[in-house]
Amino acid sequence: MIKxxxxxxxxxxxxxxxxxxxxxxDLNFSKIYISIVDNGSTDxxxxxxxxxxxxxxxxxxxxxxxxNNLGTTISRNLAIKEVKDKVDYICILxxxxxxxxxxxxxxxxxxxxxxxxxxxxxxxxSLDGTIQPSGRNIPTLTVKVLKVLPFSFIKxxxxxxxxxxxxxxxxxxxxGYLMSACWLIKVEVIEKIGLLDxxxxxxxxxxxxCLRAWINGYNVLYDKNIEIIxxxxxxxxxxxxxxxxxxxxxxxxxxxxxxKYMFSTKKFEKIILENR
Numbered sequence: 001m002i003k004x005x006x007x008x009x010x011x012x013x014x015x016x017x018x019x020x021x022x023x024x025x026d027l028n029f030s031k032i033y034i035s036i037v038d039n040g041s042t043d044x045x046x047x048x049x050x051x052x053x054x055x056x057x058x059x060x061x062x063x064x065x066x067x068n069n070l071g072t073t074i075s076r077n078l079a080i081k082e083v084k085d086k087v088d089y090i091c092i093l094x095x096x097x098x099x100x101x102x103x104x105x106x107x108x109x110x111x112x113x114x115x116x117x118x119x120x121x122x123x124x125x126s127l128d129g130t131i132q133p134s135g136r137n138i139p140t141l142t143v144k145v146l147k148v149l150p151f152s153f154i155k156x157x158x159x160x161x162x163x164x165x166x167x168x169x170x171x172x173x174x175x176g177y178l179m180s181a182c183w184l185i186k187v188e189v190i191e192k193i194g195l196l197d198x199x200x201x202x203x204x205x206x207x208x209x210c211l212r213a214w215i216n217g218y219n220v221l222y223d224k225n226i227e228i229i230x231x232x233x234x235x236x237x238x239x240x241x242x243x244x245x246x247x248x249x250x251x252x253x254x255x256x257x258x259x260k261y262m263f264s265t266k267k268f269e270k271i272i273l274e275n276r
Contacts (some may be wrong), residue, residue: 071201118218135222138176177210
C-alpha cells in the first residue's frame with residue numbers, strides 16, 4: 001500500500017497547473033495527497049485548481065491560499081507539515097511539471113533499494129526534448145560567477161563544472177544536489193534532518209537541503225533511466241535585475257556561510273564518494 005503526497009507551489013501558474021495536476025490524477029496509488037500552496041496568484045490559477053478537484057476516493061486535494069508570495073521554503077513547509085504524518089513518501093513538484101506512473105514507481109523502488117537512499121530525482125526534459133541538468137555538483141562561487149557572465153563560452157565552463165559522473169548503479173548517479181522541480185523523498189528523511197531552511201526565500205534551498213541529507217548519511221540520486229516533462233520557466237533568468245535574482249544572491253551568501261565553504265567542495269565530495 002503506497003501512500004504518497006505531492007507538494008506543489010503555484011504563483012500565476014495558469015499556463016501549466018492544469019497539466020501538472022491532471023498528470024497526478026492519472027496515477028494509480030493507494031492514497032494520493034495533493035497539497036497545493038498558492039502564493040497570491042492574480043491570474044486564473046485558483047479558478048483552475050477549484051475545477052480540478054477530484055472525486056476519486058483515493059485522492060485528497062488541499063489548497064492553501066496565501067495573500068503574498070512567501071517564497072519556496074516557507075510555502076513548501078506549510079504543505080509538508082500538513083501531509084507528512086499521513087504518507088510514506090513526499091514528492092516535491094514544480095507547477096510546470098508533467099509526471100507519469102513509471103517515473104514515480106521507479107523512484108520508489110530506488111529509494112527502497114537502500115536505507116541510505118534519501119532523495120531521488122528523474123531526468124527532466126523540456127517539451128522540445130531538451131535534457132535539463134537537474135542533477136548537479138554542489139555549486140561554488142566560481143561556478144555561479146562563470147554562469148552569469150555574458151559570454152557563452154565562459155558560461156559553458158561554469159555549466160561543465162556542475163556536471164557530475166559519480167556512478168551509483170548503471171545510469172543512476174550520486175549528485176551533490178537535485179533541482180527541486182521534482183524530488184521524491186522518504187518521510188523519515190524529513191523527520192531526521194528537518195524541513196526546508198526558511199532563512200532562504202527562493203534559492204538555493206535545493207542545495208541546502210541536499211547538503212543536509214548528505215551530511216546525515218543519505219544518498220541524493222539522479223536516475224537517468226526515467227524521465228518527466230518540465231516546462232522550465234527559469235524565472236530568475238528572465239531579468240538580470242529582479243527580486244528573484246536578489247533573493248538568489250542572498251541565499252547563496254547564506255549557504256556559503258552556513259556550510260563554511262566558497263571555492264572548494266572537497267569535504268562534501270568525500271562524503272558523497274564514501275556514502276553507499
